[in-house]
Amino acid sequence: MHSVDSAPAAAVEIRDLVKRYGRKTAVDGLTLTCRSGEVTAILGPNGAGKTTTIEICEGFRRPDGGLVRVLGRDPADPSLKARVGVMLQAGGVPPAVRAGEWLRVLSRFYAHPLPPDDLLELLGLREHARTPFRRLSGGQQQRLSLAAAVIGRPELVFLDEPTAGLDPQARHACWNVITGLRDAGVSVVLTTHQMDEAERLADHVVIIDRGRVVAEGTPAELTGAERQLRFRARPGLNLDELLTALPPGSTAKESPAGHYIIEGQVGPQLLATVTAWCAAEGVTTEDLRIERRTLEDVFLELTGRELR
Numbered sequence: 001m002h003s004v005d006s007a008p009a010a011a012v013e014i015r016d017l018v019k020r021y022g023r024k025t026a027v028d029g030l031t032l033t034c035r036s037g038e039v040t041a042i043l044g045p046n047g048a049g050k051t052t053t054i055e056i057c058e059g060f061r062r063p064d065g066g067l068v069r070v071l072g073r074d075p076a077d078p079s080l081k082a083r084v085g086v087m088l089q090a091g092g093v094p095p096a097v098r099a100g101e102w103l104r105v106l107s108r109f110y111a112h113p114l115p116p117d118d119l120l121e122l123l124g125l126r127e128h129a130r131t132p133f134r135r136l137s138g139g140q141q142q143r144l145s146l147a148a149a150v151i152g153r154p155e156l157v158f159l160d161e162p163t164a165g166l167d168p169q170a171r172h173a174c175w176n177v178i179t180g181l182r183d184a185g186v187s188v189v190l191t192t193h194q195m196d197e198a199e200r201l202a203d204h205v206v207i208i209d210r211g212r213v214v215a216e217g218t219p220a221e222l223t224g225a226e227r228q229l230r231f232r233a234r235p236g237l238n239l240d241e242l243l244t245a246l247p248p249g250s251t252a253k254e255s256p257a258g259h260y261i262i263e264g265q266v267g268p269q270l271l272a273t274v275t276a277w278c279a280a281e282g283v284t285t286e287d288l289r290i291e292r293r294t295l296e297d298v299f300l301e302l303t304g305r306e307l308r
């Protein structure tokens, strides 16, 4: 029996979401689930519909179609305010307010806030506690926004490109805060177009392109455990012929044009066979390497385009 009061199985449930801006369809039938207690990364190139999707979940935009449930409720439900953390862009902070003061003010709205000083320390902002918001650098303002999103110990946090433009040290500080949230059982939904961020942080990765989900899974599921041989060469190589030279069970594909991927028992023997075949065909290879697939590769293979 389904009870209305039971805890939702999913932190966020999105079904057949559609959002149009005039004639432009930004989100085009998107379906995804963000599980409770997990970090879900929504990964996609510029304009894929990530921000639109997340702003609909935050209750800032209304969808044109489909269903969105956040902690089992409509995103506009006012009771979500105390339970959901949102990382706002700089706009929400009074320019003259000092960083530490801002966190202290916000913390008073919550029953069990995180200590503001701990957050400043974690995010490398301790020396800037007395700096007015307008005097903080862009990256410092961004970290303060992250602190503001999590200070109320929310059950769920939405982070739209939380580390875009940060230097490596600040990025790591943000990653630590995000993994700390997950360890504390908080559900995190973040958008990114940085592969390493998704691979590093996410339990579940949803790759979107042109407003639709093109693939999803754990980073390991998406990239596969297998190693592969990759190289670039002129487009249109006769892969059927190459396959006859390779051990049974090997696969070879060209995706996109001029980019070749061989999978199977990837080792010295396979490498030698491929290079010998290319030499016999008069094919010059570039960038020949054996490696695990990255999310970047997955995206390129799925869409034929680079992620950035």
Ligand SMILES: Nc1ncnc2c1ncn2[C@@H]1O[C@H](COP(=O)(O)OP(=O)(O)OP(=O)(O)O)[C@@H](O)[C@H]1O
Binding pocket: 021, 024, 025, 026, 044, 045, 046, 047, 048, 049, 050, 051, 052, 053, 193
């Ligand atoms: N307010 C708006 N009015 C008109 N078009 C919009 C508006 N907001 C977004 N779009 C368009 O909708 C599409 C999806 O935009 P969105 O910002 O959701 O993508 P994104 O994946 O977050 O991209 P980015 O990584 O660049 O932030 C884009 O083509 C964008 O130009």
